[in-house]
Amino acid sequence: MSSSAIMATGHLNGHQKQPLCSFGIISDVQYADIPDGRSFLGVPRYYRHSIQVLQRAVKNWNNHQSLQFCINFGDIVDGFCPKDESLTTVQKVIKEFEKFNGPVYHMLGNHCLYNLPRKSLIELFKIPSLQDHAYYDFTPTPEYRFVVLDGYDISAIGWPQDHLKTLEAMKLLQVKNPNTEKNSPAGMVGHERRFLMFNGAVGKEQLEWLDGVLQDSTTCGQKVVVCCHIPLDPGASSSEALLWNYDEVMDVIHRYKCVKACIAGHDHKGGYSVDSHGVHHRVLEAALECPPGTDAYGHIDVYPDSLSLSGTDRMANTEMVFSS
Template structure:
């Protein structure tokens, strides 16, 4: 019995290999509080206080290696002549954090500034204007950051081929005059709205190569995306347009253990048919003054532990 107990103890590490901070949908704007189209209160000025508390907590923890911001750094209602200064104000808060922060696009980012400008501002570790990338915090793990608006009506110039192709797809899938409305669409077809987007063909090919490489190296993978990729962890209207294509690639391999996302502000958690966990993070924007939604993920050889603040639920993921 003793040898079995010792074996279990050895397999279940006490100290994490590394930890990283997480926050989603800050959507800061220097405007009065408002409501979502569903009537949920939004606290545009307070959200930066949530971020400040997050950074303070991460720094005090002392063992948070990096942080990931899951997109929508500022809000679509931010006055457009203030977009640049608002982004900079939020980035200044992230810069107080003792480690690097990895960013991704959300729809609200693209309402404010073009893609090329955001790649530069957010210091994305890419070799071009593309906004997807991967990195390894330790040899056993790889983090993949997707660009969920690679194929979308947002962020590209009006005369760009992607804009034309995405607009055509949306016209085919959504008969509403207001393309941000899912009215009349049923089930997961409600995702075909303008505030969502897709992973393009080149990025799909890149993702397959990354996962193939990770499998060869026996790495576990965590995928991060602004848009959720499992109906069990999200409202249908918040899903990535081609989540099924992305997950078909993920399910070819056994290396992806969890997919984290933002966008659907209420949060969610599911385990898909292949055992991959999907965790949608609660939004900083919808925290009443004095409350917070952020956390950090402790990474172990056999599990992930999301340690949340008061409005972000703790989640344990075993693999």
């Protein structure tokens, strides 16, 4: 969606009060020390420039002083990164994030998992984890809780090949995707095109955990922001980039009134929608697709009745005003 279309959804810069908290956002840095290339669809990708976008983002966030934390929405390294350089490349990008004057919250993306096993990534990202799962929540202000989902909980990448979660993912892909190349949606129709190997699903245990967190948030009177690398709403994303079981996740979310927004990466062009229950969905534009000298990052001001995203360059401003 264009910047003007997104801005038209609200009253940008109409806030008089101080935000409850503010945080930095960036997605899909996908850095690699390799020449520029193109996506499967022919969109230019600037592998070496993307780390400069991150460096400018961190500098900008630090100049803000009012930003309490930042969130990386996944894919900090690209799948084309030479495998013998994967660890040092991931460490190099993490080092840039660590220059931010506050906590950094990470989540797993498919490109991260092409490079390193999830166990290693969880340690490098300092993700609070139980049995190599990468979902967690945090409460930066009493009024709000942030939930970070593990979109590659059921996945054909990241887990050992003989792991039950890998087997479950492969079984699902065999049923849903008729192509030999499981990253190809050829011949698949509508939202069925999401059953590609570079996507994943939220497993049963994680769904139960999410339900418990939302129940607790409702009891505590908190509003919730759900973060996931993979988008959860077809209105904000192309079908090929959706979470395999986005419908199941949204069924849990829609049981409660506390979730006000879902923020994601993965679909590089970005997007915005409000679903039938009034939940805002914002997919962030990718740092990787910024030509030299341009940027895609931003920060979000959190208010009792809205979230206000101030984007830089290719990341569109978005005003997410809650319906209730």
